[in-house]
């Protein structure tokens with residue numbers, strides 16, 4: 001290359017880099033103006049909010065407001081939970097669910113012992129999100145395993161949950177009672193089944209104020225009944241129906257309304273109150289065993305249980321990278337609760353300490369900046385700072401070998417790779433825009449959520 005040509009190339013390069021830095025400056029100014037406008041918005045008059053933007057290109061915080069203020073993060077907390085799962089368990093971690101029997105089988109196929117389902121926390125067991133995890137597929141697999149050993153009858157089904165020491169509390173302390181029983185607030189156990197959800201089929205009445213008809217159920221857990229207090233709502237109000245059903249309870253309430261223009265046989269999701277009974281009951285039905293055959297749920301290693309059990313099947317879940325994928329994409333709260341329970345068991349820690357331990361030991365974040373009550377962000381009692389989230393998101397992009405799995409799991413919303421969060425009067429987003437890492441959390445805004453959401457998206461658009 002001649003020296004004249006070299007000089008020309010150099011000039012072009014320098015010009016390009018000047019243009020680029022000017023563009024950056026313009027983008028920053030655009031953001032600052034948008035932020036000034038944003039903070040004057042009447043929807044934020046009584047709100048507590050924070051934003052942190054870190055740019056890896058400069059290695060600096062480029063903008064922050066209230067970056068050390070602890071706020072309720074809603075589901076944007078799932079970014080940290082996902083990182084915790086991939087860090088401590090690894091992308092290839094798989095849950096194992098074991099089918100066993102005790103006793104002897106006679107020549108008529110009668111087992112003088114029990115069938116055992118031994119859980120290890122698999123959140124995907126029976127889930128419709130993978131072909132191989134579907135309820136029908138797992139049941140077929142187990143039926144085949146039982147029949148191929150020649151077992152036709154047995155004394156009962158035992159669900160062994162002893163893998164997790166504390167099973168009496170299946171719903172995190174911080175979940176609010178309001179609507180506990182809705183599909184998104186389901187508890188978790190060492191044995192989860194069909195994402196611990198069932199469907200309730202409803203049809204609106206003929207006039208506003210009329211009772212809503214309870215048409216029926218799909219996959220109703222055993223022994224659960226409901227008092228239906230739902231009324232028909234005005235046109236356009238849609239699904240304002242809530243399910244109230246506590247963990248381990250057998251009676252629940254349907255409250256709220258369903259818009260008069262909702263379709264017939266409209267379905268809403270309910271939370272299964274005891275997933276261990278749910279799966280054992282389905283196995284009993286599929287084997288056409290009598291309803292009076294006992295189901296026993298064992299929470300701790302019971303002295304009475306036979307030590308000698310024969311294994312019929314060992315099923316392994318999809319790898320952790322795929323579980324985290326659906327966890328972030330669909331924001332499945334139960335997966336988050338299972339993930340922190342799994343890590344807590346591995347670290348011999350308490351579930352409420354898992355996230356803060358990770359933030360402190362792996363990212364040097366002040367322990368007091370992270371105070372969590374669950375793994376999903378559903379509890380309004382969770383607190384975290386945007387600066388803590390940004391440090392985690394930045395560090396894992398720079399260092400974590402599993403980062404590609406994490407990045408792929410984050411949804412693309414409004415053209416941005418980010419995790420959203422929403423609970424009552426809380427909206428939040430955390431993610432990546434080019435070299436920038438950002439987190440924004442708004443608590444206690446007033447007015448319409450959809451309008452607030454659009455305003456945040458407009459603000460984030462100035463970072464693109």
Ligand SMILES: *[C@@H]1O[C@H](CO)[C@@H](O)[C@H](O)[C@H]1NC(C)=O
Nearest residue numbers: 033034037038040041042455
């Ligand atoms: C300022 O915010 C309002 C909404 O609060 C919006 O309608 C308007 O477009 C914004 N202006 C700028 C310059 O961002």
Ligand SMILES: *[C@@H]1O[C@H](CO)[C@@H](O)[C@H](O)[C@H]1NC(C)=O
Nearest residue numbers: 056057058059397398434435
């Ligand atoms: C972040 O910056 C460092 C240092 O300049 C660089 O090595 C790294 O590749 C950057 N990471 C990303 C994701 O751009």
Ligand SMILES: *[C@@H]1O[C@H](CO)[C@@H](O)[C@H](O)[C@H]1NC(C)=O
Nearest residue numbers: 055056057058059060061062
């Ligand atoms: C980072 O920010 C500090 C304080 O605002 C500033 O002094 C420093 O020059 C910045 N560093 C870079 C690389 O931009």
Ligand SMILES: *[C@@H]1O[C@H](CO)[C@@H](O)[C@H](O)[C@H]1NC(C)=O
Nearest residue numbers: 128129130131132133134137
């Ligand atoms: C899952 O099953 C469907 C229907 O049988 C099939 O079309 C699809 O390719 C399967 N997906 C995978 C990932 O195996």
Ligand SMILES: *[C@@H]1O[C@H](CO)[C@@H](O)[C@H](O)[C@H]1NC(C)=O
Nearest residue numbers: 201203215216263264265266
């Ligand atoms: C609603 O479900 C009921 C019961 O399964 C059925 O008889 C009826 O045909 C369904 N109606 C509609 C409109 O799908």
Ligand SMILES: *[C@@H]1O[C@H](CO)[C@@H](O)[C@H](O)[C@H]1NC(C)=O
Nearest residue numbers: 165344345346347348349350
């Ligand atoms: C787990 O922690 C408990 C209480 O913090 C302690 O008593 C126990 O010895 C620990 N177990 C192991 C295996 O470290």
